Amino acid sequence: MSLDLAGVLACPDCAADLPAITEWGRDGMTCPGCGSRFPVFRGVPRFVASDVYVSSFSFEWNRHRKTQLDDAASRESEETFRAKTGLRPEEVAGRLVLDVGCGMGRFADVVSRWGGQVVGIDLSLAVEAAHANLVGRDNVRILQADLLHLPFRPGTFDIVYSLGVLHHTPDCEKAFRNLVPFVRPGGRLCVWVYGPMGSWQRFARLYRRVTVRMPRRLLHVLCHIAIPWHHLCRPPLIGPLFWTLLPVSRHPNPHWRVLDTFDWYSPQYQSLHTFPEVYRWFRSEGFVDITLLDFPVAVAGTRSREG
Numbered sequence: 001m002s003l004d005l006a007g008v009l010a011c012p013d014c015a016a017d018l019p020a021i022t023e024w025g026r027d028g029m030t031c032p033g034c035g036s037r038f039p040v041f042r043g044v045p046r047f048v049a050s051d052v053y054v055s056s057f058s059f060e061w062n063r064h065r066k067t068q069l070d071d072a073a074s075r076e077s078e079e080t081f082r083a084k085t086g087l088r089p090e091e092v093a094g095r096l097v098l099d100v101g102c103g104m105g106r107f108a109d110v111v112s113r114w115g116g117q118v119v120g121i122d123l124s125l126a127v128e129a130a131h132a133n134l135v136g137r138d139n140v141r142i143l144q145a146d147l148l149h150l151p152f153r154p155g156t157f158d159i160v161y162s163l164g165v166l167h168h169t170p171d172c173e174k175a176f177r178n179l180v181p182f183v184r185p186g187g188r189l190c191v192w193v194y195g196p197m198g199s200w201q202r203f204a205r206l207y208r209r210v211t212v213r214m215p216r217r218l219l220h221v222l223c224h225i226a227i228p229w230h231h232l233c234r235p236p237l238i239g240p241l242f243w244t245l246l247p248v249s250r251h252p253n254p255h256w257r258v259l260d261t262f263d264w265y266s267p268q269y270q271s272l273h274t275f276p277e278v279y280r281w282f283r284s285e286g287f288v289d290i291t292l293l294d295f296p297v298a299v300a301g302t303r304s305r306e307g
């Protein structure tokens with residue numbers, strides 16, 4: 001049985017306490033405070049009515065449900081999680097952890113394997129992929145929810161992390177600030193957002209003007225160019241020129257290359273940030289023990305116990 005979230009849930013509309021999921025009806029529950037209805041569909045409690053501006057991710061993560069999920073052959077997501085959060089298994093074990101923008105659940109998978117109790121939320125239908133990937137684990141719960149209207153009581157989580165998500169919202173800083181109240185005093189917040197990317201970005205930005213409006217299926221087919229293109233981008237001198245003209249993922253795994261290329265060219269919102277900027281966000285929210293990780297732009301901090 002998945003985590004029941006007793007004492008954790010609150011209505012995103014009126015902030016009334018909501019019962020544990022085990023007390024919900026088969027098809028959902030109605031908020032006792034304001035009457036808002038929260039259905040359960042395909043095994044996932046839903047706190048939003050649609051995937052609004054993240055429909056590209058609904059497509060992406062259901063098409064690539066397992067591409068980035070660790071398996072016996074690869075622990076790449078686990079390594080990425082360590083690098084972008086600075087967390088170690090012993091800091092996570094037994095903790096209540098919130099994965100904000102969980103996608104298909106690759107990092108929730110890591111936290112679950114490390115012994116954490118992890119709640120994964122995402123605005124997109126990626127939650128269906130995450131649920132399918134992690135169903136049956138008693139330390140995981142996946143919810144469809146908006147990080148700007150989280151269905152939790154404040155001060156609930158020992159650790160909140162959000163990797164590769166906040167820069168895909170209309171206002172990255174606002175999205176960051178919205179997470180702060182859900183970290184318990186003394187708890188840790190870890191975020192990774194896109195940093196400045198160099199000159200290739202100019203062409204990529206130009207192409208995005210068209211690609212974000214394309215039918216998803218067509219764009220996904222076009223992103224298969226990343227499979228051979230990667231090889232043309234390797235020779236010295238001529239390779240970098242090819243790559244600047246048409247930037248695609250250079251991941252060694254061809255499926256991962258298609259996914260990452262689609263992930264770059266499809267999202268509606270995409271902003272870039274710097275270490276000083278994100279550091280200032282943490283400082284201004286009173287965080288202490290702020291760590292700038294080696295992976296740009298990954299920052300973690302501890303929420304002050306003093307207010």
Ligand SMILES: C[S@@+](CC[C@H](N)C(=O)[O-])C[C@H]1O[C@@H](n2cnc3c(N)ncnc32)[C@H](O)[C@@H]1O
Nearest residue numbers: 054057101102103122123124146147163164165
């Ligand atoms: C690039 S994906 C990253 C997914 C996952 N963190 C990973 O690295 O595999 C960004 C995710 O953020 C989610 N997202 C964007 N805006 C959101 C919001 N307002 N609330 C919740 N999730 C959001 C998208 O649906 C998408 O799944």
